Amino acid sequence: MSATPAAVIVAIDGPSGTGKSSTSKAVAAQLGLRYLDTGAQYRAITWWMLNNGVDVSDPERIAAQADRPVIVSGTDPQAPAISVDGADAAGPIRTQEVTSAVSAVSAVPQVRARITELQRSIAAEARGGIVVEGRDIGTTVLPDADLKVFLTASPEARAARRSGELKGKDATGLAATQQALTERDKADSSRKTSPLKKADDAVEVDTTELTLEQVVECVVTLVEKASAEKAGRMEKAAR
Numbered sequence: 001m002s003a004t005p006a007a008v009i010v011a012i013d014g015p016s017g018t019g020k021s022s023t024s025k026a027v028a029a030q031l032g033l034r035y036l037d038t039g040a041q042y043r044a045i046t047w048w049m050l051n052n053g054v055d056v057s058d059p060e061r062i063a064a065q066a067d068r069p070v071i072v073s074g075t076d077p078q079a080p081a082i083s084v085d086g087a088d089a090a091g092p093i094r095t096q097e098v099t100s101a102v103s104a105v106s107a108v109p110q111v112r113a114r115i116t117e118l119q120r121s122i123a124a125e126a127r128g129g130i131v132v133e134g135r136d137i138g139t140t141v142l143p144d145a146d147l148k149v150f151l152t153a154s155p156e157a158r159a160a161r162r163s164g165e166l167k168g169k170d171a172t173g174l175a176a177t178q179q180a181l182t183e184r185d186k187a188d189s190s191r192k193t194s195p196l197k198k199a200d201d202a203v204e205v206d207t208t209e210l211t212l213e214q215v216v217e218c219v220v221t222l223v224e225k226a227s228a229e230k231a232g233r234m235e236k237a238a239r
């Protein structure tokens with residue numbers, strides 16, 4: 001008799017515009033898992049620093065304030081929510097001002113330690129399983145995740161996707177969007193503390209030529225396989 005699928009922890013990492021958020025939400029909703037957007041948490045702490053007059057070009061000042069904001073993340077994939085000091089932050093964390101400052105704030109070790117601890121406790125509470133998306137989930141936050149996926153896409157495809165999202169809200173052209181993405185990737189990949197990096201045991205999926213539906217289907221298949229394998233191992237251990 002085949003075992004009931006086991007609850008799994010899924011780590012989805014990759015650079016900006018590769019489809020992490022869209023894919024993670026859809027996979028979690030389809031499989032009844034919780035969902036955590038860790039980029040939203042780094043955006044939230046950045047928003048707090050900007051609102052509280054902290055000089056975001058000064059790592060020491062950021063470090064000194066890193067413990068202060070109270071960040072609460074919802075984990076419903078159908079209605080992702082985030083608040084800072086009790087205020088809804090879902091809208092304000094997506095502004096250009098926050099996007100431009102987030103890599104500098106998230107590079108500060110005290111910020112990463114604080115947010116990493118929060119992420120681990122949320123994952124531990126998700127008894128039925130969770131999809132956690134970010135930059136360092138498979139390498140640092142949840143190195144024992146049951147499945148690690150690393151999404152990639154060409155810089156041109158990523159910029160075209162982001163530029164489509166910004167249309168009407170931002171006058172930035174495609175070339176400027178690509179330039180901003182490249183700079184953020186470079187900052188995220190070159191920082192000392194848990195840089196953006198594919199974990200050695202992550203499955204890499206290049207989404208450049210795939211539709212979002214195809215990526216979701218591919219990741220759902222990988223999660224189902226990881227879940228069945230885990231259930232098999234648990235059943236064997238219980239015998």
Ligand SMILES: Nc1ncnc2c1ncn2[C@@H]1O[C@H](COP(=O)(O)OP(=O)(O)O)[C@@H](O)[C@H]1O
Nearest residue numbers: 016017018019020021022161165207210211212
């Ligand atoms: N495979 C894909 N093909 C085309 N557009 C996509 C694909 N995956 C995601 N998108 C679109 O690209 C944009 C960025 O996706 P998102 O999931 O926010 O990426 P990330 O979280 O990696 O930054 C969104 O508008 C999304 O709908």
Ligand SMILES: Nc1ccn([C@@H]2O[C@H](COP(=O)(O)OP(=O)(O)O)[C@@H](O)[C@H]2O)c(=O)n1
Nearest residue numbers: 016017038039040042102103106134135136
């Ligand atoms: N696990 C994570 C997630 C995000 N981040 C930081 O947070 C920023 C915003 O993440 P995001 O996922 O919202 O970025 P987008 O690609 O969606 O614009 C990234 O550029 C990183 O600087 C991080 O350092 N570690």
